[in-house]
Amino acid sequence: MLQFHHRIDLQRTMKGALSKMKQGAYAFRYAEAVPFLRLDSIGWQYTDDPGYGHHGMTRPDRGHVIFQYTLSGEGKLRYGGETWSVPPGSGILVTVPGDYRYYWEKDSGAPWEFLWINMAGEDAARLAERIRERHGPVVRLSPRSRAIRRGWELYRTVSEDRVTDAVELSTQAYGFLVSMLEQEAADAPAPDLPAPLRKATRLMKERFREPLGLEEIAAHSGVSAAYLCRLFQSRLGVSPLEYMRRRRVEAAVTLLRRTDESVSRIGELCGFESPSYFGKVFRQYLGLSPRQFRNDTNDHPYETLFLE
Known part of the structure; x- marks a missing residue:
């Protein structure tokens, strides 16, 4: 009973x-x-x-x-x-x-x-x-x-x-x-991240367009660069720079679909140091170039992408 x-x-x-x-x-x-x-x-x-x-x-x-x-x-x-x-x-x-x-x-x-x-x-x-x-x-x-x-x-x-x-x-x-x-x-714990990790991810989401370096992100978070890398790997499964690249690609996807800016300009706006590097990173995640993605609205109809 x-x-x-x-x-x-x-x-x-x-x-x-x-x-x-x-x-x-x-x-x-x-x-x-x-x-x-x-x-x-x-x-x-x-x-x-x-x-x-x-x-x-x-x-x-x-x-x-x-x-x-x-x-x-x-x-x-x-x-x-x-x-x-x-x-x-x-x-x-x-x-x-x-x-x-x-x-x-x-x-x-x-x-x-x-x-x-x-x-x-x-x-x-x-x-x-x-x-x-x-x-x-x-x-x-x-x-x-x-x-x-x-x-x-x-x-x-x-x-x-x-x-x-x-x-x-x-x-x-x-x-x-x-x-x-x-x-x-x-x-797996709840996604209650340690304070340094919260500071770092917030900074990268807000300033992904800028050429932020690892040392600057770590200093903003109040920890060493080595410790920040360990935090990212243990709690998020990626490095800080990988986390930054994902945020930049997400932003690029939206701009490619919602604006008429050129591909090279969108790469610049999203923090990529050159059009060639932008194309290389974008292809790594989506399997096609930024220009191909912009033109292919049938197989890729979305304008917002979440890379986790």
């Missing part, structure tokens, strides 16, 4: 309005088949029932993917001949059917509290398989990771906003699964 024992403190995890969410479970049944990943059900629950457990060979929801993330207490997963603990900050990711069983043991000493998401469809199964190849059946995820924040946002959309539109829920479910494939997703 599921019982409500205590409210988890979501203030540190989600902040603001999400900390006011209530426990619940929600399911969706659509009259017509959905030709893409479908959110089947979602819930935030507790159990202290020694009989609680699910076996992958006996569950009726064949073809579904189950993600169950521990908030407090601890669950167990028997998978591949091994027994895995599922403590807070970790979640199981399994596909139905499968030779596994997840359950709660009374000896664990505390009720098992979890957020669970049940998804259906071939896309869900394919993404889940890729995630397990990278992280195994028990995925460690910080409560502030992008994936868990998206999981809670999906729960809020259902429980608070009462959204039932299949496309909207599918879009969020895709985002949730894809975020688990991010490099180092298991340890």
